[in-house]
Amino acid sequence: MVSKRFIAKRLLLLGPVLFGVATVVFAILHLSPGDPAIAIAGERASQEFVEQVRSDLGLTDPLWEQYVRFLGNTATLDFGESYQIRRGAAVGDILADRLPITIELAVLGQIAGLLFGLPLGILSAVKKDTLTDHFSRVGALTGISVPIYWSGPLLILLFAQVLGILPTSGRIGSTYFIDSKTGFILIDTLLAGNLAAFQSAALHLVMPVIVLGVYSMAFISRMMRSSMLEVVRQDYMRTARAKGQGAKTTVMKHGLRNAFIPVITIIGIQFGSMLGGSVLTETVFEINGIGTLLVEAINKSDYPVVQATVLVFAFMYTIVNLFVDITYSVLDPRIDQ
C-alpha cells in the first residue's frame, strides 16, 4: 500500500521548491535591464515623474525589503496590477481569464497523445522488430523533430486555406457570443446549450490539439513500447503463461497494467513540454492563452504580468509532477524505499 510517509515527504518538499521558484522569478525580473518605472510612466515622461513612479512602486526600497514583500504578495496570490496589457487591472484577473484557455489546450493535447500513443506503443512492442515497429519508431522520432511553428502554419495552409474545411485561427467563430462561465470554451458552449457554437469551438481546436498531441504521442508511444518489452520478460509473465493462460490474456491482464506505470511518469514530464509548446501553439493559432500573454508581456515590459505568468506555469508544472509522483507510488509501492 502507499506509504503516508512518502506523500508527506513530497508535500513538505513542495514548500521549498515553490520558494525557490519564486526566488528565481524575483531574481530574473531584477536582473532584467528594463526599467519598470519608465515602462509605466512612458518614454517621454519627465525625470521627476519617473522617480515618483519608482518610489510609488517601492523600487527605491532596499532589495531585501522588496524581496520579502514579493514573497508575501506571491504567497497570498496578490500579483499586483498590469502596467500595459490591461493597465490598472489586477494581474490575477487577467490570468483567471486566460489560464483556462491554455489548460484546455494542454489537457486535450495530452489526451490526444495518450489516445494515439498508447496503442501505437503496444503495437510496436507486440510487433517488435517488424516493419510496423520500425515505422512507428521513425514516425515518433519525426513527430518530436518537426517544430510546431512549422507544422502549425503548414496545417493552416492546407486545411484552412486550400481545403477550407477548418478555421484558420482563434477559438470560435466571430458570430458566436458565449458567456464565459468556466473559461473552457467546450464546456461553456455546452452550458449555453448552443450546439452550433460548440461545433465551431471544437473545429477551432482540431489543429492546435493535433500539433500539441503529436509531440506527446511520440514520447508516450516510445515509453509504452520499452515498458512493454521490459514487462514481457518478467518472471510473473512466464508464470502466467506456464499456468496455462493464453498469450493474449497474459499481455492484457498482467502486461498492460504493469507497463502503464513508467508511462505515467512521462505524462508528468510531457505536461511541461505541453505548457512550453502552448506558447508556440497559441502564437501560431492566435489563441489568447497565458502562452501568448507571456510573450506579449515580455514585449511590452509588463513586469507584473511576466512575473505572475511564469510563476503560474512553474506552479502548474510542479503540482502535476507531484500528483504524478504520488500516483506512481500508489501503483508501485516499491518506489518509496
Place this chain on the structure above:
Amino acid sequence: MSTKTHSSDVERSIVDRIRASPFLTELLSNRIAVAGLSLIVGLFAVAIYARLVYDLDAIVATSFSSNPTEAAPSAQFWFGTDGQARDIFPRVLYGAWYALKFGTATVLASTVLGITAGIVAAYYGDLTDNVIMRTMDVLLSFPSLLLALALVTIFPESLGLWRAVAALTLVYTPRFARVVRGAALKVLEDEYIEATRALGATDPRLLIRHVLPNCLAPITVQSTLNYGLAIIDIAALSFLGFGANPGDPSWGMMLANGVEKGLFSGAWWWSFFPGLFLALTVLGFNLLGDGMRDALDPRMRDAVD
C-alpha cells in the same frame, strides 16, 4: 572485424562481442543511428560549404535590384526569393552554419557546467550536494521553453542569438548535472577510486582522470539528444522574437518572417525550406541519440538479440 569462419554462429557472436568495442559495433549496426549520423554529417558538410562559399553580408543585404520579390522556386532561385528579394537557397544553407554554431555553443556550455556541478555534488556530498542539486531541482520546476523565455530578457538585445544560447545553457545545465551526478555516484563506489586516492591523487586529478571518463557514456547520449533540442529551441526563441536579428539567415527568423508575411499570400517557399532543413537536422540528432541509447543500454541489447 576478424571472425573465424569455421566456428559456429553462437561462438562467433561471442568472440565478436568480446573483441570489438560493444558500443561502436552496436551503434553502427543500428540502422536508425546510422541514418541519424548520415543526416548530421550531411548537415555539417552543408554548413561548412555555406560558411566557405557565401559572403554573409551579401545574403543579409536587402538591395538586390535585379531579383524579383517573392519569386517562386525556379532554376535560377532554387528555393525562391523572399519579400526583400533575397535568394532563399544560400540563406537556408547558411542557416545550417548558424544552427550548428549556436547549437554547439549551447550544448558545450551546458555540458561543461552540468558536468562540473554534477561531479562536484557527487564527490563532496552533504551540504555541497544539497545546495547544488536543490538549485537544479528549482530550475527543473519550470517548463524549459518558458524559463528560457524569461531568462532571455536578462541579456541585452545586442547579443542577438547569443542571448538564446545563454538562456538555454542555464535551462539545460540541470539535466546534465542530474545525469552526471547519478553516474559519478556509481563510479565513486568502485574500488579503484579508493586505490587511486590511497596513492595520493589530488581531488581534481581523481575527478578528471578517473571519475569523468567513466561517466562519458550517459553524458554523450544526453548531449546528442540535447543538441537537437537546442537547435529547435533556439529557432523557437527566434520565432517568438527573442534571438536572431531581422535579416539574419537563421532558420527560426526566416520561418517567422516567411509565415508572417508570405505563407498565406502564396509564398509558401519562404518558410517551407527553412522549416524543412530545421526538421531534418533535429531528426538527425534524435535518430542518433535514440540509437545511442539502445546501444548503451545492455537490457535493450538483450531485447534486440
